[in-house]
Amino acid sequence: MTDDHLTRPPYRNGVGSAALIAGIAAALFAFVPFVGDIVTIPAGVVAVVCGWIGLERVDKGTASNQRDAVIGGGLGVAALFVVFIVFAATYDST
Secondary structure, three states, X not given: OOOHHHHOOOOOOHHHHHHHHHXXXXXXXXXXXXXXXXXXXXXXXXXXXXXXXXXXXHHHOOOXXXXXXXXXXXXXXXXXXXXXXXXXXXXXXX
């Protein structure tokens, strides 16, 4: 009988946690005028990319925080969508 918990490497949950933190920041700053765009776009992209990588790690079995990766990526997508809608509504083509 072997002890799998002694031989298994520790989970790599950092990317999923980073996705959640960046997604929360992007969602909060999406509704702040002027400064929000400068923070939301990079944070949203980071949240989506880290969420994607975090989900790949969960699929491979090297991470255990699927919920954090999904919520962070989703918040990043939602924040980027809000910024796009606000930009489209306020953009003047003339």
